[in-house]
Amino acid sequence: MSVLVGFDTRLVVQGMGTAGAFHAKQMIEYGTKVVAGVTPGKGGSKVAGLEQVPIYDTVEEAVRLAHANTTVIYVPPPFAADAILEAASAGIELIICITEGIPARDMIKVKYVLDLEYPEVVLVGPNCPGVITPGQCKVGIMPGYIHKPGGVGVVSRSGTLTYEVVGQLTKLGLGQSTAIGIGGDPVKGTDFIDALAWFANDPGTSSIFMIGEIGGDSEERAAQFIKDHIDKPVAAFIGGQTAPPGKRMGHAGAIISGGKGAASDKIAALKAANIAVAATPAEMGTTLAKVLGL
DSSP: OOSSOSTTOEEEEEOOSHHHHHHHHHHHHHTOEEEEEEOTTOTTOOOTTOTTSOEESSHHHHHHHHOOOEEEEOOOHHHHHHHHHHHHHTTOOEEEEOOOOOOHHHHHHHHHHHHHHOTTOEEEOSSOOEEEETTTEEEESSOGGGOOEEEEEEEESOHHHHHHHHHHHHHTTOOEEEEEEOOSOSSOSOOHHHHHHHHHHOTTOOEEEEEEESSSSHHHHHHHHHHHHOOSOEEEEEEOTTOOTTOOOSSTTOOOBTTBOOHHHHHHHHHHTTOEEOSSGGGHHHHHHHHTTO
16 A cells, blocks of 8 residues: 555656756656646657656646646746646645745635635645655655565655664665655644554555754644554654754744744644654664554
């Protein structure tokens, strides 16, 4: 089993520029069905090395002619919000937005429109590495070779730490069901609770690793959700433990402000929910292994 992406994913790449084309090739090599690309004004053209992928002017054409059901967005920040809404209006129900630097005001509008007009649409990101179901499908920028099919569901605000925990898990012989990078922006689509609920209901996921970071209260809410609703083994790590208050660290949402969002608060909430928390990034894999009795 898998969460969000798998063998039935038919992907359209919005923004088939340098980055989009590079990662489209990587996704195809992994086995993902990339059925179309969208670059306005370049419909009917060909991309070097991707001649088998038709290019359309609109997502509507990609859905109608190539039967795309999922999109990945590499559109530049000023236009990415419109790209998300275009995909939703075309009937795409899974939108994975890689673009970093989308203005928060734009994303507030996107969230409002999606919630009001397209409640069935799942948005992952923006500013995320994507989603991968090992051995089946990868959508995004993550290195596929470090992943291994298995039962650990991974959800993370940090792309780099996602790769780190996956690499550790794979070396320990712990494969992954699906890894979801939710991104580190303050305004985004999928949050921890969404992913945790998917993993809880997925028979192919037997345990979960969650990576949070400073800023906001998503991790605290996730801890309570795990305590109330998840009966599968869970381990976690919180990044930014040495970050000073008031200074943004890396992601736009990674900032301690108003006395809230500190790593210590999140770690305390997780431990109060009886969730094992890795002390350092190097101990993420072994922390879950201990929870599993390995």
